[in-house]
Amino acid sequence: MNDRLKTFIAFVKLGRFLRDFINNTATEKEWSNKLHDAIILAGHKNGWFTEENIEYAIGQWSELLTEDRLNEWLSKYDVEKNKPKKVALIMAGNIPLVGFHDFLAVLLTGNSALIKLSSNDSVLLPFIAEYLMELEPVMLNKIEFQKDALKDFDVVIATGSDNTARYFEYYFGKVPNIIRKNRNSVAVLTGEESLEQLEALGEDIFRYYGLGCRSVSKLFVPQGYDFEAFFKAIYSYHDIIEQKKYANNYDYNKAVYLMSEYKILDNGFFILKQDESYASPIASSFYEEYGSLGGLKQRLESDAQKIQCVVGSGILKKEIVFGHSQRPGLTDYADGVDTVEFLLRT
Secondary structure: OOHHHHHHHHHHHHHHHHHHHHOOOOOOHHHHHHHHHHHHHHHHHOOOOOHHHHHHHHHHHHHHOOHHHHHHHHOOOOHHHOOOOEEEEEOOOOOOOOOHHHHHHHHHOOOEEEEEOOOOOOOHHHHHHHHHHHHOHHHHHOEEEOOOOOOOOOEEEEEOOHHHHHHHHHHHOOOOEEEEOOOEEEEEOOOOOOHHHHHHHHHHHHHHHHOOOOOEEEEEEEOOOOOHHHHHHHHHHHHHHHOHHHHHHHHHHHHHHHHOOOOEEEOOOOEEEEOOOOOOOOOEEEEEEEOOHHHHHHHHHHOHHHEEEEEOOOOOOOEEOOOOOOOOOOOOOHHHOOHHHHHHHO
16 A cells, blocks of 8 residues: 555545544544643644634544545646655644645645644644554655744745745746735625525624635625615624623724724624625625626626635536535635645646
């Protein structure tokens, strides 16, 4: 059995363990207790990483790490042609396990990972790596975490902001790379949405407190749109205001808007502000009215480099169903760049 197949089997076993953990049917009690401790520690280190959100992220990955789904994903590629390389992974830390897809792609294509974690998400992936290395010793030489400056690597995949991207391009521009910048997600409403669809949209907005690039931070609505149904539908998420960090952001942003005499819509835990920008502050969303769906489609296509995904119903071919923006599949690559294809051709 070659190393790549051993790695594949280890990830399938990881998926089984994570599913058992989420379903409270774990038989590996020691590892289950370690994962629980890691979740608690991650929350202590980053107040945005609540136990609920971490377990949601783990649950999403547990559903994808099955033999069938991994085989279906990789069957589209000639993985055997890969030339093993050391891939430097510079990870973001905005939501739990945000860099796991890169980690998975690097290892399943037969490469090794040199990882620089964000201080905001420095607990969960090392736990997973420890579990994988216990399952399959061949991975001991495939995974390395680095706190200092990265060196001796062949390829770079770096995720950050527009500002850090300039830094990455300067330092890593001479090696094959994927450098990701800021992106935001939007939802398109027509006024024909059901109460259930609008309530599901709340999941796209509030999951991870809106910190993910797949979090909806802007709404496009028809001219004269009445937000009453929208506010009624998202009221089920009102408990989010009990989270201290979220509440602090809500109070601060509301105060800034009011002092600046901006016209806002507010329901006591969430703010809507009319604005052409895509990146709205926490506890708020921007909205913009459109005249025609045809014109809006052109706008979204021209701004494609700024948008991670579009939530809607019957608007675009590559749209996300309401409530599913935080449930990406294995082929939903960040920024639309096929990571596996990139790794195989470099």
